[in-house]
Amino acid sequence: MRIQKIGVVGCGTVAEGIALNIAHAKLEVIMYDETENWLKDGLAGIELTIDNEISRWGLTPADKKAIMSRISTTTKMRELKDVQILIEAKGRSLEEKTKIFMDMEAICHDSTIFMTNTTTIGVTDIQKQLMFPERIIGLHFILPVHKSIIVEVIKGIHTTEEVVKTTKFLMDTLGKKSIEVYEYPGFVTTRIIMPMINTAAHVLLEGLASAEDIDRAINLGYNITQGPLAMADEMGIDVALTYLDSIYKQLGDPSYRPCSLFRKMVREGRLGVKSGHGFFKYDKMKRRIQNG
Amino acid sequence: MKVLTLNCGSSTVKYKLIDTESRSNIATGKVERIGMIGASIELKSPDGNKVVREVEILDHVMAINAILKIMVEPKVGVLKDLEEIDAVGHRVVHGGETFSGSVLITDKVVQTLKDNIQLAPLHNPPNIQGIEAAMALLDVPMVGVFDTAFHSTIPEYSYIYPIPYQLYKKYAIRRYGFHGTSHRFVSQRACEINGRNFKNCTMISIHLGNGASMAAIRNGKSVDTSMGFTPLEGLVMGTRCGDIDPAIILHIMRQEKLSLHEADNLLNKFSGILGISGRSSDMRDIEELYFAGDKQAHLVINIYAYRIKKYIGSYFAVLNGVECIVFTAGIGENSPLIREKCLEGLDHLGIVLDKKKNDEVVGQEAIISTPDSPTKIMVVPTNEELVIALDTAEIVSRMKK
Numbered sequence: 141m142r143i144q145k146i147g148v149v150g151c152g153t154v155a156e157g158i159a160l161n162i163a164h165a166k167l168e169v170i171m172y173d174e175t176e177n178w179l180k181d182g183l184a185g186i187e188l189t190i191d192n193e194i195s196r197w198g199l200t201p202a203d204k205k206a207i208m209s210r211i212s213t214t215t216k217m218r219e220l221k222d223v224q225i226l227i228e229a230k231g232r233s234l235e236e237k238t239k240i241f242m243d244m245e246a247i248c249h250d251s252t253i254f255m256t257n258t259t260t261i262g263v264t265d266i267q268k269q270l271m272f273p274e275r276i277i278g279l280h281f282i283l284p285v286h287k288s289i290i291v292e293v294i295k296g297i298h299t300t301e302e303v304v305k306t307t308k309f310l311m312d313t314l315g316k317k318s319i320e321v322y323e324y325p326g327f328v329t330t331r332i333i334m335p336m337i338n339t340a341a342h343v344l345l346e347g348l349a350s351a352e353d354i355d356r357a358i359n360l361g362y363n364i365t366q367g368p369l370a371m372a373d374e375m376g377i378d379v380a381l382t383y384l385d386s387i388y389k390q391l392g393d394p395s396y397r398p399c400s401l402f403r404k405m406v407r408e409g410r411l412g413v414k415s416g417h418g419f420f421k422y423d424k425m426k427r428r429i430q431n432g
Numbered sequence: 433m434k435v436l437t438l439n440c441g442s443s444t445v446k447y448k449l450i451d452t453e454s455r456s457n458i459a460t461g462k463v464e465r466i467g468m469i470g471a472s473i474e475l476k477s478p479d480g481n482k483v484v485r486e487v488e489i490l491d492h493v494m495a496i497n498a499i500l501k502i503m504v505e506p507k508v509g510v511l512k513d514l515e516e517i518d519a520v521g522h523r524v525v526h527g528g529e530t531f532s533g534s535v536l537i538t539d540k541v542v543q544t545l546k547d548n549i550q551l552a553p554l555h556n557p558p559n560i561q562g563i564e565a566a567m568a569l570l571d572v573p574m575v576g577v578f579d580t581a582f583h584s585t586i587p588e589y590s591y592i593y594p595i596p597y598q599l600y601k602k603y604a605i606r607r608y609g610f611h612g613t614s615h616r617f618v619s620q621r622a623c624e625i626n627g628r629n630f631k632n633c634t635m636i637s638i639h640l641g642n643g644a645s646m647a648a649i650r651n652g653k654s655v656d657t658s659m660g661f662t663p664l665e666g667l668v669m670g671t672r673c674g675d676i677d678p679a680i681i682l683h684i685m686r687q688e689k690l691s692l693h694e695a696d697n698l699l700n701k702f703s704g705i706l707g708i709s710g711r712s713s714d715m716r717d718i719e720e721l722y723f724a725g726d727k728q729a730h731l732v733i734n735i736y737a738y739r740i741k742k743y744i745g746s747y748f749a750v751l752n753g754v755e756c757i758v759f760t761a762g763i764g765e766n767s768p769l770i771r772e773k774c775l776e777g778l779d780h781l782g783i784v785l786d787k788k789k790n791d792e793v794v795g796q797e798a799i800i801s802t803p804d805s806p807t808k809i810m811v812v813p814t815n816e817e818l819v820i821a822l823d824t825a826e827i828v829s830r831m832k833k
Binding site: 142144145166167168196197198199200210287 | 443467468469490491688690691693694695697698701702
């Protein structure tokens with residue numbers, strides 16, 4: 141299969157990262173969302189990410205021009221009818237995701253492959269409502285999407301091997317290493333990383349050390365490039381809370397019971413990088429303010 | 433002999449159809465945006481006619497097929513029949529240690545190129561794709577001409593880096609040098625113009641394009657060159673830094689927490705003329721600023737010329753005297769300012785520029801030293817495709833005999 145054009149549903153942080161990654165791999169991408177304003181913000185987010193990359197020599201101004209020229213946007217779902225692959229990164233619940241794919245089934249060709257970005261929502265559950273359940277597969281991208289090279293590929297019970305093969309081929313094209321995982325809450329990455337993030341929040345709440353020192357200890361002590369609290373900021377405090385809640389509900393394992401600090405921060409609007417303030421502070425370019 | 437030369441990049445194919453007897457171009461052109469929406473093919477004939485068309489081109493096979501088709505198209509084409517093409521010459525960036533000259537391409541050669549991919553991960557894969565595509569479409573002999581081959585004569589004490597020797601054994605880390613086809617062409621041509629025997633001459637050739645390198649040539653063989661394991665080493669280039677203290681990059685990586693990719697980009701895409709000027713990687717822009725009195729542009733040009741001058745000095749020592757210095761490529765052929773700046777104050781070495789003559793020479797063959805200068809200084813426009821075509825013709829006719 142020669143992939144040329146990919147549709148992305150959604151324009152939040154993950155969708156932005158996916159669109160950027162696709163366009164950087166020299167493929168055309170069309171982003172769909174409900175309002176022009178959201179899409180405008182999405183594009184602005186992509187530009188900001190690229191500008192940040194340019195400022196640290198990751199991309200060149202010529203790369204920016206080429207990447208942006210490959211990204212188009214639309215508020216009309218039917219404009220995605222000719223894409224070969226559709227990646228959904230918008231629905232926050234099983235119901236929302238199912239609705240999006242049912243709508244897309246009515247628009248896209250029968251051969252279009254559907255991919256859903258999911259952390260805790262089961263692919264098989266989405267498949268139940270679809271006419272062609274065999275063509276849908278789950279992906280779990282890690283933030284920041286354009287930099288992280290790992291993607292978990294989640295096969296639903298009906299997903300065909302052919303779809304798995306195409307998905308792995310696409311991930312190769314995007315410069316990602318894919319690992320195939322079974323459907324289970326949190327898969328591999330989120331399942332393993334969330335207890336560390338949760339424990340770091342507890343350690344902070346208990347006053348054992350400052351946020352900087354907690355992150356530095358893990359970062360330098362275990363040679364992990366980012367500390368757990370900075371990871372939570374990157375993920376979004378609200379998103380981290382949702383993951384913990386969801387895995388805790390499904391597994392009943394107390395190490396996933398969210399630290400109360402997360403709820404407090406969400407109430408205060410301290411959502412991490414995206415709001416400029418989480419465990420740490422960030423400037424408008426989403427760069428961490430030192431000692432902030 | 434009619435030879436089609438192909439230069440395949442990841443999303444482009446540049447081609448020339450050359451008549452090797454008359455050394456003239458029958459057609460030139462390129463395919464761009466392979467595998468992308470809006471791919472196009474261009475064909476230029478020697479009378480200046482140009483055709484550009486948007487077509488669907490998904491891979492190198494389709495690209496080369498499109499080139500072959502347009503060349504025989506009744507209205508715009510330059511050939512009646514594809515059978516008129518006698519051979520194909522491929523530009524290949526990296527020959528590794530295996531290829532010390534141009535070779536007839538066989539399945540074994542293709543396999544060796546594949547084995548060498550890790551030495552040129554960006555350039556060799558599209559070169560190989562182009563070779564395989566052409567082999568699938570044309571049943572004529574094909575020849576590979578390597579950027580590195582001319583430098584295969586560099587002595588061991590010059591190509592081994594002073595780092596643990598096991599790294600040479602393990603990863604073939606050594607100086608390879610690039611632009612070999614250009615250095616070979618202009619140095620040979622300079623000898624022809626001077627009526628000197630290439631096999632009996634000491635020369636320095638200076639290729640100053642967007643990428644830039646120098647070669648010290650003795651008796652027709654490259655004995656040293658400024659580019660090294662990759663095209664990053666040596667002179668200051670459009671966006672590449674050339675020689676720097678390797679500890680600098682480790683320091684910056686630590687300070688700025690850079691990834692390998694970012695560090696690689698910093699040195700290859702954000703440095704050189706662009707990095708110092710902060711404005712452009714194009715020497716023409718910098719010269720304009722220089723003549724308008726811009727201070728930073730003066731700095732760029734001084735650094736650029738000084739680096740070349742240092743290499744001239746060191747190659748003068750390597751060669752124990754130089755009969756001829758040749759300038760070529762975009763900047764070398766077209767910038768009297770750069771040529772003058774890098775030769776300034778070398779009179780005591782016997783390198784004496786005729787400033788008036790130098791100022792007059794832009795993009796043409798010429799001798800620009802004073803008549804009594806012991807070292808001749810020349811400008812020779814490069815023509816890498818012609819070398820590829822001539823090498824191809826020679827190997828193919830030898831094969832036919």
